[in-house]
Amino acid sequence: MADTRRALDSAFDRLTDGRPEHGDPGWAYWINEAQAHAQAGYCYVKLEDWTRAREHLRAALRLQDDEYSREGALRNALLATTYVRQDQPELDKALALGDQAVQTLTGQVTSARCVKHVRNLVGVLGPYRRTPAVRRFCNDTKDLIAT
Template identity: 40%
Template sequence: MYSGRVAFHSAGYTLPALRWFTAPDPAPITQPGRNAVGQPEIDTIRAMTGTYRQLDNQYGGGHARDTVARYLHQEVTPLLTNGRFDHPTGQQLLNAAAELAQLAGWQAYDTAHHGIAQRYLTLALDFAHAAADDGLGAEILAAMSHQATYLGHTTAGLDLARAAGQTAHRAGLPVLAAEAHVMQAHALAKANDERACATALHHAEQTLDRADRSTDPQWLSYFDEAYLSAKFGHCFHALGRNTHAERFATRSLRMNDRFVRGKAFNLALLANIHAHQGQPDRACAIGAQALTLTTQLRSARAVRYLRDLQTQLAPHRRLPAVRHFTGRINATLGPRR
């Protein structure tokens, strides 16, 4: 299990991404271990991963992060190292392990353990390669891009998003290609390349419109119109196009309520946009909704979005609404350091 403080390095994703494209096709996966592994064990891993993913969306990455890591290392890894299985079973086992490792990485990212997240996402990509699963590989590369762009490494974020796009095309999954376009757009917006960002957003919208969602893997169910609208909102907000950003951020709130963390993010985004537009009262009213949801979460990202809002509202600190709201933030999240 990864523990302690591990530093994130954007270059740390270069070799895994290169290896994803250049490594030879994986050898047949068979293992003559002591303990027989079959469909029941694989179904259990998938069911556990699905449950942990629901908890992650509802309560944030910090809620079950240690439990997921323990399950991966103490229950799943021994099946990979000591199990007995044929090639089809081995592929499914590695695929299930890749999904679980990706979730462990995503939870570490959400709780600001970025170096640990990097290690888990790299492990997940290695598992996906061994399982010869391009679809899951594209999703993991997109997650790597998401993290890199969030941390300000826009060049790495863009490169990883392009790698995700090429892999999605290879997998024949248009919805993953749409996701990759969105990740490219976000990195381009952060780099202030408005024209290229607009092109990427256009491709994302077109690609998603053409996608047949009936065969989507379960782990891709979050990627819908509300998620796409949120990413459009983030892109336009980063570019200073706040009228467009407001429209998409508002649309993003037409979402499934089980994605509590996502709703907290989208409310904070809309509140930030109103603050940028010189509408502190509206920003506080919507920010208060985001704060209420954030109190239910263990998510460093949700806290960061509220702290960013607090910064945007600082010029209006004398207004009663702002003074009351920022007081609530400090009372709930602790004084700002």
């Protein structure tokens, strides 16, 4: 995990150093600060470092443009998962973020990748299905995640 953190820190340094003499590779046209935070957040989700994942995913949501609704749904679903998976789950926060993702995916955009992450969220909520709010969320997602 230390290697990943060093690599991410280096990437953020490069993104924000503002020195044009470095030049950006052509493939990096889509990278901005919001995307960098989203990618870092996803890395930390994969490493199960919920605190760092949350920090980066929150930053990505705060920095993203309004037109990025698909990315917002993805980030909300991932962020929701961090609240469920942490040692002391915060179901209310997870469900609020999950609801935002589902609302975006049922009303504005279609994305198989985002739906997959909502499906994963429903899966990690499994142990809490006896909680009425979790049961409601899982029922609300049935049609979406069945596709």
